Amino acid sequence: MILEGCFNLRSLGGYSARDTRQVREGCLFRSDELCALTTGDLQVLSNLGIRVVLDLRHDLERSRRPYLLPPGIEVLERLSPGGDDGRTIEEAIAEGDLPVPDDGYLATMYVDLLSRLAPELRILVERAALARERPLLFHCAVGKDRTGIAAALLLGLLGVPDEVILDEYELTTSQSTPRRLAALRPLLIENHVPEEQIRPLLEARRPVLASTLTHLYAQWGGFEQYATEALGVAPDLPERLREALLVPASTQ
Numbered sequence: 001m002i003l004e005g006c007f008n009l010r011s012l013g014g015y016s017a018r019d020t021r022q023v024r025e026g027c028l029f030r031s032d033e034l035c036a037l038t039t040g041d042l043q044v045l046s047n048l049g050i051r052v053v054l055d056l057r058h059d060l061e062r063s064r065r066p067y068l069l070p071p072g073i074e075v076l077e078r079l080s081p082g083g084d085d086g087r088t089i090e091e092a093i094a095e096g097d098l099p100v101p102d103d104g105y106l107a108t109m110y111v112d113l114l115s116r117l118a119p120e121l122r123i124l125v126e127r128a129a130l131a132r133e134r135p136l137l138f139h140c141a142v143g144k145d146r147t148g149i150a151a152a153l154l155l156g157l158l159g160v161p162d163e164v165i166l167d168e169y170e171l172t173t174s175q176s177t178p179r180r181l182a183a184l185r186p187l188l189i190e191n192h193v194p195e196e197q198i199r200p201l202l203e204a205r206r207p208v209l210a211s212t213l214t215h216l217y218a219q220w221g222g223f224e225q226y227a228t229e230a231l232g233v234a235p236d237l238p239e240r241l242r243e244a245l246l247v248p249a250s251t252q
Contacts, residue, residue, distance in 0.1 A: 032143030058082025156223035
């Protein structure tokens with residue numbers, strides 16, 4: 001879905017699970033931050049029927065870039081502490097302080113987020129089980145890292161194969177990165193930063209999430225065990241999630 005003030009909004013509906021059922025359309029959405037939505041963008045969100053937004057940004061990010069949403073949406077805010085200063089990529093470019101692109105570092109960060117974001121990921125799974133009645137959108141700043149882990153968790157619990165989860169993760173690279181690069185281009189030129197230096201920081205690089213999934217399997221044995229043991233969800237919640245959000249392929 002193309003919005004003016006949001007580069008990375010998409011649905012998780014339609015993906016096929018291993019049991020041949022599909023993820024129900026119109027229930028689960030992911031995006032980047034919702035702080036620059038236009039009037040038209042707000043209408044699109046209203047038309048999607050979204051009733052709950054889970055904001056995975058930490059408090060400093062929210063205070064610096066408050067969200068803008070249609071009326072009537074319940075907002076759930078992250079309470080766990082953040083691990084950075086909340087700077088935007090624009091600020092990092094202007095200050096000449098860009099991190100060095102490193103898939104290994106990002107994978108380590110993702111593994112840390114499996115624990116750091118546990119309170120929010122538990123809420124995500126609990127609210128996703130209710131998303132047939134109250135469609136849910138979750139997001140972070142760029143809609144790639146924290147949001148990518150959250151999307152992988154939900155799709156994994158729904159029985160979507162790992163290769164499809166990784167394909168979905170990489171959609172950020174094709175759908176969002178070109179638009180974000182275009183928006184950043186004047187700032188990159190002004191600060192003499194080559195596009196190829198910034199591109200890896202904006203892309204969803206498959207080995208990063210693949211390494212994270214490998215860790216999840218090694219540590220917990222699978223998505224369901226991670227949800228029940230690390231997140232502390234009710235033992236029957238994964239099955240309730242599947243019953244609520246999986247439908248026969250022929251019904252969509």
